[in-house]
Amino acid sequence: MQNFSTQKPGFSWLLKMAWRDGKASKRKLFLFMASIVLGIAAVVSIQSFGENLQDNIALQSKALMGADFTIDMNHPPNERVTEIMDSLGIDAQEISFASMAAFPNNTGTKFVSVRGIQGNYPFYGKLETQPQSAAEKYQDQNAALVDATVMLQLNLSVGDSIKIGEITLPILGELKEAPGSSSLFGAIAPPVIIPFEYIEKSGLIQTGSRIDYEYYFKADKITNLTVLEEKIGPQLDKEEADLDTHLSTSERLGKRYKNFGKFLNLVAFIALLLGCVGIASAINIYIKEKLTSVAVLKCLGASRKQSFLIYLIQVAFIGLLSGIIGSILGVILQYAFPYILEGLLPIEIALSISLRVILAGIVLGILMSVLFALYPLVGTLYVSPLQVLRVQENSNSKSRKALIGISMLIVLFLFLFSFWLLKDWKYSLSFIGGVLVTFAILAxxxxxxxxxxxxxFPDSWSFVSRQSLRNLFRPQNQTLILILAIGIGTFLISTLYFTKDLLLAQATLDNTNTSANMILLDVQSNQTKDIAETIKNQDLPVLEAIPIVTMRVQNLNGKSVNEIREDSTSTINRWILSHEFRVTYRDSLIASESIEGGEWIPDVKNTATTEAIPISVSTNFAEDAQVEVGDLVTFNVQGVLMKTKIASTRLVDWGRMQTNFSIVFPNGVLEQAPQFHVMTTQVPDAKKSAEIQQILVKKYPNVSILDLRQVLGVIEGLLNKISWIINFMAFFSILTGIIVLLGAVRTSKYQRIKESVLLRTIGAKSNQILKIAALEYIYLGVLGSLSGILLSLISSLLLAWLAFETTFIPSWIPFGVLFPGITVLVLIIGLANSRSVIKNPPLQVLRRESV
Structure with a gap:
């Protein structure tokens, strides 16, 4: 008798079966793969660029600061600080302040940041000027370097003059880049660099002037900057000075851009999730078409595990290939980021390829594909050989348990992946919860x-209309997946528009005659009357003349700030202890304030020196200083100690463009204290603004003028730039949604073709079938995009109400552009997939699609 081998097929047989079956369905599998390629590309590109950015910041941190470490303060150094700096050896120093600058050659004026530098600064990096020699010669030639943008705006040339306070200097060069200059503040107050000795000569260092003193140091090779900061930092804190090393600057900048990268990563992650939803849907249709094949395999002796593994191997291979292609695309895409982020980055980026990120992208492709395909794949375990002859539904309890287990596994993986992106479990849980809620609502x-x-069901409608509606709930319909794909993509983009509008609304000026749009800073007490007359002579109103007194916190409830600093258990916010507060006095609240607790005291007529003066503090001051109504706070008012008692706390709307204060005294206390004033007016247009600025700068060179419309222009430009970047990333989500849509339509195409062929066989015309398909896709496009926009609108309204406490006027773009645009896009894609049914005879279509 002949002996037959009873050895079971091994892994090589499973690979061959998976390969043969996959080759026969390669078109469908290609669309599955495309669903997640873009999501992986987005994640890889952001991760890779983020790593490059962190590395470049670390390498260029010295050039960003221009020194190894600095010591800075907003007052002249006292004896102790001078002693510490002398022991370290000062290599360069700088005094800086914001001021108005006049340009006699063209009668223009500009609010600028004046930097007076002494010494061979910067030690690292360089002042980039045009001509380059100007950076080396401006101190010897007693000249100024003026921001290149200002030179262009005011049509200035090298050789023209700049007037700052009482001094006039020739312009030696255009300043293109300078270490230590903030790009955001530089857009509002562009830098101007002058020799150090001219700061005093300008006459602008007066009471109320915001002056910054900075000292630059170059460390030797043996100096440990971390140890230096730990040792010297606390000593300087006590003297209201701050030590900052290039290492801490690098870390601070890294965190800032890392947080932005985290947000972009989440946007990319949404695109990846959309692709995975597409994978789950497409594999579901694919496996349903393969159930008969699975039953045949089981009739031939294949086990449940073998039939399951054949298709699991296919999906894993799809994930592997998707991960490789997506990672390659992501690496290429990262080279576009320096151009996309131009103007937002503090340094120039030298890009490199990160093998770690590429490997992560490949692993991500495999894991996401397998996890999201397990839902439909688990059904192959419960296919009976009898399904060769008949179709039967499976409701096995083991199948339901498996699905619950898979669901928990997917949620766990999503949590771990988001935790990898955010490095915070609370944010990760919130993100996963938000994603699940959004998906659940759309579903x-x-x-x-x-x-x-x-x-x-509208039975009275026409045949075409009724059939298009029935298609939405026929067997193997794709209504749920298409609405999810369309809705999530639309939700993302519309949320970005609504949020941008919400942020801009917080900084919008009212166009009324009672709203200030120009602020005059550092007005001395003896100048207020004359400046008010000057403004009125130009037919402009003087809206406010606010007195301001500078002071610091000396004691909180009897405990000195130095004691609080030394107390390691204290949770009082450190800014309270070192901040120089600018406070005012008045007898009434203003529009941006409301009493939160206690009683408002308008004036103090008879205050004995031993009594505590009643004051009002903002809620954020009370929270950070950990004080409440009735607590005592002692202030140091330029050497004079003043004992106060918190009589009320105020809720202040800091988003409103008006002069708000953390601390307000009643009338009758500070009138005789050294003070300066802030005055406000309302100018009708840019021309009038330029005229009044020229007059005031000429007569009162110490006064700085802030045109709020220019500030808002900078803020709006920055928000638009960030919005464009986020929209660019959201494009991945909507494009992924389109690919998912394509895949979903293609995977159910055979079912649609059989229905359409049947309709043609019983007499339906081509234009009727086309109308049925068109109406079905219009329903899907309208419902998906409208659901996403409305869900986004509700979330933005809640954000405005709960977080920003403001009214919200939504953008028209999601309703006027996204809604019709996405609907038309869905219609085009759907009809494009129906062309083969319309153009060819039914028998030819069936033969071709069944191959």
């Missing part, structure tokens, strides 16, 4: 829509 809307159609 609920789709299900409600389907149920409503079934319950209230």
């Amino acid at each position: 609920g809307i789709a299900q409600l829509f389907i149920n409503a159609i079934r319950k209230f």
